[in-house]
Amino acid sequence: MKKISVLALSLIISIQALAFDKVVIVDSFACVNKELFEKLNQMRENGDKAVTDALLNSMMTGLCTIFKKGDTISVSDITITGLVKARPSGSMTEYWTAREFSKQTNKLKYYVL
Numbered sequence: 001m002k003k004i005s006v007l008a009l010s011l012i013i014s015i016q017a018l019a020f021d022k023v024v025i026v027d028s029f030a031c032v033n034k035e036l037f038e039k040l041n042q043m044r045e046n047g048d049k050a051v052t053d054a055l056l057n058s059m060m061t062g063l064c065t066i067f068k069k070g071d072t073i074s075v076s077d078i079t080i081t082g083l084v085k086a087r088p089s090g091s092m093t094e095y096w097t098a099r100e101f102s103k104q105t106n107k108l109k110y111y112v113l
Contacts, residue, residue, distance in 0.1 A: 022086065022102035024071040029055055030095035031064040034083060037096040040064070065095060073102060
């Protein structure tokens with residue numbers, strides 16, 4: 001029983017995460033909440049003029065930000081629908097954005113948590 005507990009604990013401690021860097025290729029917005037990003041992006045794609053005010057309000061409250069062309073972002077999650085969860089270099093806050101707004105660099109990161 002003791003061996004199983006030790007084995008289970010060592011598996012939990014050695015959980016591994018894989019992340020990689022991407023470079024933003026076009027100024028784009030990103031939001032801390034995936035659903036908010038999807039809603040604003042849908043408004044943008046539909047040509048809804050209210051998207052500008054909605055995005056500005058979300059930026060003023062800290063829910064969204066702008067990724068600038070050339071920024072390096074570290075990706076921690078990718079959805080099948082084409083979204084990425086990433087944080088800008090030097091930031092601890094992760095944001096959701098569209099995968100097509102960035103391109104992968106050759107820097108692959110491997111973390112042991």
